[in-house]
Amino acid sequence: MTVLPAFEDAKLWYAAECSVSNAAPPGQPELTKAIHLAIPVDHTAGEPQYPIGWPRGGIAPAPAADWSGYDWLRFRAYCTSNREKLPHGGLGLILSMPDRGTEFHLPVPLVKDGWCSVEVPIERLSNSRQIARLQFNISESQWAHGDRLDVWFADLQLVKVTAPAVLALRSLERVLSSDAGYVVLELQVAGLPPGELLPARLVARSAGKEVAAVALQVRRGLQRLTVKVPPLPPGELTLTVQLPPGQDAASTTVTITRGPFGG
């Protein structure tokens, strides 16, 4: 886990049509390093076409930061507002990279008077080696004059898994014929450097007994693999991905049935 200095120092943040400071959210005085974005919505403060301007705050590392060695950007956000109900997509996160059209956008799922957690897989960024800006902003169309939004960001951090791990595994088909010939798996792998391939093993077990094992290679991130398998016995089959040195990393089950071509 890495907390960049800018993540906790409001002096390194910029703000427009709002203010940013280090302050603890209500009821959590211990979170003194939380970043507080205070946004009073003023429809008279901006230009005729953009009456409230574009309230925003963020960090713009220079030179652009290299986040490619990490798996996720994580943070928690607490908010208060004088709005009875928060507008959908009321606050957005933008991660900018130098090339045009490569911005990453994510609505922050704010909970009024409560916390939400956000996790952004770094692999979703088209150029994670050059993060030029992390910014939170509201969209003027969703907020009325006189609205107020206060957001506190805590535990803003870049996270990486240090050892290879399979975080999720599923078969794209829940039932298969015994003579299917291959299975299609989707798995989420962390803890590998970008671009590196790790030899792994897919083990098929029926009633706890190994009935097939095939070699495969995995890389970091979300991926889909088509793995050849021999004819499989009918019944519930557990498919387990093993990472070196032969440890079960994640499992999923499929149902195997007899097919029209034997098996």
Next chain:
Amino acid sequence: MSLALLLFLFDFGKPDSPVLPEWTAVHPGTVATAEAAGWVDPPELTAQDYHYPRLVENASRGVSEPPPVYTDELTRDAVGGTRPARFRVPLLPGDYNLWAVAGSSVAVGGALYDFTLSVGGASTHFQMAGSRWFESRRLKFHATGPIDLLITPRSRWILSGLAIWEARQSEAVEPKLAKLEQAWRFLPDDVLAKWKQVPRRDPVAPPGFQGQPWEPLGQLSAADQRRGYLVHQRHWSENIYPDTIPYSAELNPTLRAFASLGEAEPLTFAVLPLRPLRGATVKVSDLTGPGTIPASRIDLKMVEYAWSRPNYSLLGSYLRVPDYLRPVAPQDLPAAENKRYWLTVTVPEDAPAGLYRGTATFSAAGAPAATVPIEFRVLPIRLQQNPDRVYGIYYRDPLDDAARATDPAAKEYYTQQAELQARDMVAHGTTPCVPLTAYCSVPSKPDQPITWACDWDLLTRKIDRCRRYGYQGPLVMHINTNGLYARHMGGKYPGSHLRGVQVCPPAFETELQAMVSYLEAGRQERGLPEFLYYPVDEPGTAPEQVAFMVQCLKAIRAAGARTYVTADPTHEQFEPMRPYINVWCTQPFLPDRETVAKDSAASGVEYWCYPNHINGENDHTTVLGARMTYGFGFWRSGFKVLIPWIYSSTGGHPFNNLDSSTADFFNRPGPDGTVWPVPMWEAYREGYDDYRYVYTLQQAIARHPITRQPSKADRAQSVLAAVEQAIEVKAKYKLDADCWGYREFDVYRWQLAEQILALSQRG
């Protein structure tokens, strides 16, 4: 380099039509001389000129939108005729190439442009069924002096432009002609500047998944490298894109499928060239086993990629997708671009059950052929269809074009097209349950009396065709509600979705009731099936629109007829209409099955579905959603009829999805009225077959003797229940992620088939 230095360039049109720079104007009066090109003994020729602005007004929708076709100085005008003609060009001896472009920018109902161009022993053929469809052709010929271009029509002929150049100049000339063709085959440059290519979506990826499915293919085998291409397979319902990299597990497949007697079943494989291939083609053998399924029972098609829009009505974005299927013919294949071949085996009704084997052979000039084994299991099952379920479809009827056609060849073409399309529908499990129109014109002023009249001959011909192909009614019937509205509302017509509509005076209802009464009397007199009256398509939810709908529906019901409405019954705003609706036709499978059953039992109302999300409202790739909707989804929904919009929709060039205000989608016109289907249409049939397996098993269970002991029927029922339980019920099945995995469908189908077979065995 200027084109004019190299060749003869002719722009056909009216005497005052604009002419493409450097081209020579030709009009009906341009007569050939010793020095100048022109007509020889011209028969009666016509000239036309209509240029579309880049935006045209759609008054109904209240918007400006692209024209039906983008025209320029060359394509806005043309010369044409209905009798043979001869155009002479004074050439010196030599080898020449010819390029001709033909099409009409002017809409002519029932027109067929079907003619041959010949010169110097070479000939080519044009066939455009309708207007705003431009085609170009090329010929090579040798001239010994002046040449006569012979135009031999079967129906009408038309010419917009002609270029003739010395063969050795082709390298300089062809790019310029390609630029002209771009305007109607793709988009003109000024329009293209406002469009952008967008990436295709991964159909099953979770949100944020980037890039295509990845797996290193690894070292290619020596055999594959020598051969110069890879052969691979994915399930037919999974799209293969030009740049899809096959998984190693997919290479060098054996094609496998099973089917029942009389059933049609697809088998597909793809070729990924490692280098360009010339003259690539596929042949199939007979399938031999307990009997023989001859190769003639295996339809061979290939998938064509096309630029498409993310949705049929979207502008500004395009992507390259697998689009339509056309008959296999030798083709040059570029390197690194997949080519998919689509085989459909139709099992003879009397084929002995068992395992059949055969081969498909791919070949290309100068490359070793590839033999792809086929294993096909025939089941001794005759599938049954649930008689309470109907598969219909919206339809632009060629019989309307036949009625408008002014020459025998065009009439014959459109009449034959109607027959071929009806046969095609039936072959895909769809009956001609097609909405029709009973049009009665009304005078424009309310004080003018109405004499009700309708073209009963044409309507009866259409209905007879529906009956001959298995549909006995009821028939959804459009009526001239708009004309009656305008009559009573000062000449104003309702906009699209009743935009701008107001409640009408009582006389409107009276006359609408009278119209329907007239149509009912005519229907009964002629012994025609029941009509379901369809006054308005997709009304809006504003109070005035709903109030107007109530007026219409009450009037129809007062005439003793039933009503059909395309609207979502779960929208509260439509509640005032509910007492007057006999058939709700809605896009999603909503309300849920229990509500549908309860409502139908209580009031007799029927729930139909027009699932446009797996017809035109997509980027042409929602194949799996189509299968789910048509099969297991339809079964689970409780709905009675599927009737999507539409069997075929084309605007402008039928194979250019980017021209016109909406994209072309679904079935396309092949030569001579034949049908070129799309994978989604094939998926409709497969869904229909999935449901037939369900119903056949249900019937087999019902017929099985009741015993005290757990029986085979109990086992079959539990399998059926498990399959039903496995369905994740959705209102719309569109994206692949909404459905089972591609091969899962076949697993469930096999489970049902196994139980059908088990119940058919004694003991």
